[in-house]
Amino acid sequence: MGLGTKIRRFLQRISRPYYSVEPGSKVSFWTTGIHHVVFGGGNGIPEDCAFADRTSLGYRTTLGTNNYFGGKVTVGKYCQIGRDVAFHPTNHPTTHITTYINAQLFGGEMKQFKTEAEIFLGNDVWVGHGVIVLSGVNVGNGAILAAGSVVTKDVSPYSIVAGNPAKEIRKRFSDRVIAELENLNWWDWSDDELLKIKPLFLMDLSSLNSIQPILESLLVKT
Template identity: 45%
Template sequence: MPLLNPILAHPITTPDGTVIRNTVYLRNVIDHPRIEVGDYSYASDFTCPDDWAATLAPYLFDFSQEKLVIGRFVQIAHGVRFITSSANHPMDGFTTYPFRVFDLAETGGYADLPFKDTVIGHDVWLGHGALVMPGVTIGPGAIVAAGAVVTRDVEPYTIVGGNPAAPVRKRFGDDVISALLEIAWWDWDAARIERNIAALERADLAALRAA
């Protein structure tokens, strides 16, 4: 039986056949015009939300100008939230009070606020309770520590933690990172990935290059 099945909503089943409802492949449970999700990216939440889009990105509306883009094989733990650009208040005046939100016909006046997409690269792990702020790009293979508040871009294969999140270390040397970005295993078909799980888990670069 294959490990990867992109059409499932709930990809984890216990040996006795019980479907784990609090873990979902996001692509199959989110229907939101401003959210894009790649195959096999999952989220887990102990509350089993009815609306995963509103839970993960509570300020991203159908009429928002920005997007939330999540790559393939992203792992999102309980409590992760994406604070997108629509949460911003005007900051150039003497007050940040958003007067015009109380007359929705006037909210178009905020179109000049900076709206920037939030982009999560492939194979990123977002730890418990991490908060990703508006317009951040997190590179492939990065790890965001539990409780981190990500306020700026994260380089590929970099571990960040803290508030504001700062680099802890790179996961691999620059030459290995460059090779992994070139190999881009996350773009392979499911069968090829499954044939090379051992190489991925053992960090066997030679085997991946030969795959």
């Protein structure tokens, strides 16, 4: 590594400092509203993220830069969220004369007509760059929200959605494999337990009708 690279990395570290939050999570100093966050452990929150209300992050879930949580959001374990992703659990009033809820009109009285419905993300969800998730959406385990999608309705487990508004493109696996993965709940396993079935993580499951025989053989070996 050249001296120029070392200097550049040093300057990046001191200009983008992180601090540790128990249990084992790292947070950028350039993130705001962190007092709203409930950490599951092993979380990473980079610079320019913002939290406006109670947000729960599951174990080992990591965020991208410039993530925005505009209300109550619950995220499961082992989720990865890309850059420039926004969660908007709240809505302005749409059936009144105005949607304006700022304090500059009637001291903000119109804010009482704002609605909110919490957003829920399951476990092992991948949220691509620039995704927007709207009020009341529930995203199932193992789902993929493709880059640039605007997610306006619930997403079923292990499905891929894309577009504006987001629509299901396909399921990641067969219905039986999806049911088996839902039953497996691997995200609740300890690291030692996961090591026993590590070969399953290294396999392409897209053409399988069942993972049960593989799973049983791995557990028998241990």
